[in-house]
Amino acid sequence: MNSVRIFTRNMTQKWKPLKKLGIIGVPFEKGQKKYGVSIAPAAMRSAGLIEKLKEIDGMDVKDYGDVEIPSCYEPVEVDNMAHLPLISACNKNLSDMVSKVLKDGRVAVTIGGDHSIGVGTVDGHYRVNEDMILIWVDAHADLNTNKTSNSGSVHGMPVALLVKELSDYWPYLPTMDWQVPKFSIKNLGYVGLRSVDEYERLAIEKYNVPAFAMEDIEEYGIQKSINHILQRIDPEGNKPIHVSFDIDSLDALEAPSTGTPVRGGLTLREAIRLMEIIHGTGRLRAIDLVEINPALGNDSDRKRTIDAGLCILSAALGFSRRGTTPRGILDLPVQTHTQSK
Numbered sequence: 001m002n003s004v005r006i007f008t009r010n011m012t013q014k015w016k017p018l019k020k021l022g023i024i025g026v027p028f029e030k031g032q033k034k035y036g037v038s039i040a041p042a043a044m045r046s047a048g049l050i051e052k053l054k055e056i057d058g059m060d061v062k063d064y065g066d067v068e069i070p071s072c073y074e075p076v077e078v079d080n081m082a083h084l085p086l087i088s089a090c091n092k093n094l095s096d097m098v099s100k101v102l103k104d105g106r107v108a109v110t111i112g113g114d115h116s117i118g119v120g121t122v123d124g125h126y127r128v129n130e131d132m133i134l135i136w137v138d139a140h141a142d143l144n145t146n147k148t149s150n151s152g153s154v155h156g157m158p159v160a161l162l163v164k165e166l167s168d169y170w171p172y173l174p175t176m177d178w179q180v181p182k183f184s185i186k187n188l189g190y191v192g193l194r195s196v197d198e199y200e201r202l203a204i205e206k207y208n209v210p211a212f213a214m215e216d217i218e219e220y221g222i223q224k225s226i227n228h229i230l231q232r233i234d235p236e237g238n239k240p241i242h243v244s245f246d247i248d249s250l251d252a253l254e255a256p257s258t259g260t261p262v263r264g265g266l267t268l269r270e271a272i273r274l275m276e277i278i279h280g281t282g283r284l285r286a287i288d289l290v291e292i293n294p295a296l297g298n299d300s301d302r303k304r305t306i307d308a309g310l311c312i313l314s315a316a317l318g319f320s321r322r323g324t325t326p327r328g329i330l331d332l333p334v335q336t337h338t339q340s341k
């Protein structure tokens, strides 16, 4: 019954999931203070990222390698914004790479890195598809400015840097001239929030951002939550989707190896379902997976966190838990009845 309903919906939709991906690694961690997020792209690749994505029915996977982290950049200090010049330089390169992957007709799959790299991925996507919408899956809203942040860590600020409605709340930011905040906060939705700072909450209310915190997910379930967001920000269902997935949206028991873990988060099953629904729209064009820190925790923590990340990407890109039939084969293999003695 269920599969029939999904089948007919796919028959009428004009968008089809892209069967081509481009992988980008971003070994970058200066948007926060702990060592280790920068080794996540290597850890994900050696855990079989590329092979696992190639297993998805009919998937063409191209690894574009890691973004270049510049070794020389303008050494300016910006108030309460640690390492801004380096962050800016890295994001500029990343933005170009994401645009390139999208122009090559592939879904951009970016493996961070801390969440400050969301500036580059969203900027690169926006430059190719101005009508893109953004689903930020996170325990945190990452909506601080350098004026409202308690940490001075830029991984808590990417959404505020990107959004045009908040541009008046920033001072002039040296080194950031390349990035023009044009993305409208009207095209943003949150899933998984449970650690939101005061001014972040104020901004969410001021702009009426569809923000499904854990208590809302508790009330409506993950399916209705994401459908509500998509209905609100893209009622016609015809805009390309960018998912920025912070692994700390998952419960800290599901993904312990992360720098700012928060208990009481999404189960892996909820996150997989969320990704399957987004895949089902056929409109996913970019996904970031950030904040996995393989240097935190023990071997089992590390493995659990990386596995969770692999499951999330697979679900977003079309892996079906129902299984898939062997390609081009319509029947079970026949065997002869003759007995050999």
Ligand SMILES: NC(=[NH2+])NCCC[C@H](N)C(=O)O
Binding pocket: 114, 115, 116, 140, 141, 142, 144, 149, 150, 151, 152, 153, 155, 156, 157, 195, 197, 246, 248, 260, 291
């Ligand atoms: N991408 C993240 N994990 N961000 C955590 C941000 C935490 C806090 N809101 C801050 O501004 O520092």
Ligand SMILES: [Mn+2]
Binding pocket: 115, 138, 140, 142, 155, 246
């Ligand atoms: Mn984040």
Ligand SMILES: [Mn+2]
Binding pocket: 138, 139, 140, 246, 248, 249, 260, 291
């Ligand atoms: Mn977070």
